[in-house]
Amino acid sequence: MTAIASANAVAEIAALIGDPARANILSALMTGRALAAGELACAAGVSPQTTSGHLAKLTEARLLSVEQQGRHRYYRLASPDIARAVEALMTVAAAGVPRHRPAGPKDEALRTARSCYDHIAGRLGVALAASLCRNGRILLADGAGAITEDGWRFFAAFGIDPGADPRSRRPLCRPCLDWSERRPHLAGRLGLALLSRSLELGWVVPVSDSRALRITGAGHRGFVGRFGLSPDWPQGREGAQEF
Template identity: 60%
Template sequence: MTNLVSGIVLAEIAASIGDVSRANILSALMDGRALTASELAWHANVSAQTASGHLAKLVETSLLAVEKQGRHRYYRLATPEVAHAIEALMAVASTGPKRYRPVGPKDEALRNARTCYDHLAGRLGTAITEALTAKKYVVLSESAGALTDEGHRFLCDIGIDLAPGQDHKRALCRTCLDWSERRPHLAGHLGAALCTHMFEQGWVERIKDSRALTVTSVGRNGLKEFFDIEEQS
């Protein structure tokens, strides 16, 4: 059952996010992977002891979940809804007051292709979304979407697994407003399945120490053949 949200609870969650180090920790986990406390301390540029306090606060407010494997504890975003909230805040922040900051290669790589929790974002994510809607494989409405019968056949034919799996309550098709492109990209179970397929087929690879992705030569061929998408630049 979903809890009713009071102003106090909302303010508590906002306060948990509203710290630079904690915001950096949450951003680092937006690629959907689980990281150790030491890895997250590096991303937040704080000591291990300071990171431990921040992580405890984020777990306490149910923004992060922690898993134990042997001597190690791994932290991840608690739910897809947390990822949607962070992406939405990034979209709001991107339209805020302009501050001069030279654009570097990491910025461009993130804008080109990245993971947004467990689905694809950036130019790559929005291009795939637009390709599927243009072919009427997916029909989008505000913050939601529907997979057509023709779209289901197409995706199954190219080997994308649309079975619900363990997370059977998750929406099949929904959208996120992409903070860099200002257009929607696919989320939900469909978005996650597309992302998983592209990793398994070697179409995309992770860029070290970033949630940015690079499209491989195999991926460029696949995007052109199945989605009629030219190389992302």
């Protein structure tokens, strides 16, 4: 019973995510960074021993991978698929709460720019994707994407080569629906490379204890100058009509 078995498998995965403590753990790992068990216990808001049980389950189910370093054990999301699934659930959850606009400053920071697993999300991520698309650097279709000839030159000039490490089975360039903006941002190896390079250049810096990214002055100038984002960004809804 293929479909039934698959539905039950879905239920298993969803049930794992469907516990507040575990959802907090996964959420904390959405940055793509690895965190130690103790940090995750803090993030989850439950005791270390309870967290240990949760981590064992998540690892057993291959949602997390773990590596030991001394007396610490560092956990991270086992694959981008996991991040994508959690993000999809966030989209649904966000849609389910249509008007809930307290929107504290922290929330606003997350909406402006954040890391999603290993790439850039939030208004910055969406604006970059839209701008790259508009300028013919990439093509984004429903669930797939590609880099144009011009795009390859552009990215090389920016100092990244998403084609490197061709052994990787990860898609080169694919859209990922942004839960706060409900429009696509860039994932895949290109998304990864863009985030790494932006961090390297100091265009964005991670906000501690958060997935939020702070855009520096240099970053603002860079995104506007090189990527063609409008100067009054991030207030405007850059390319809001693109999709």
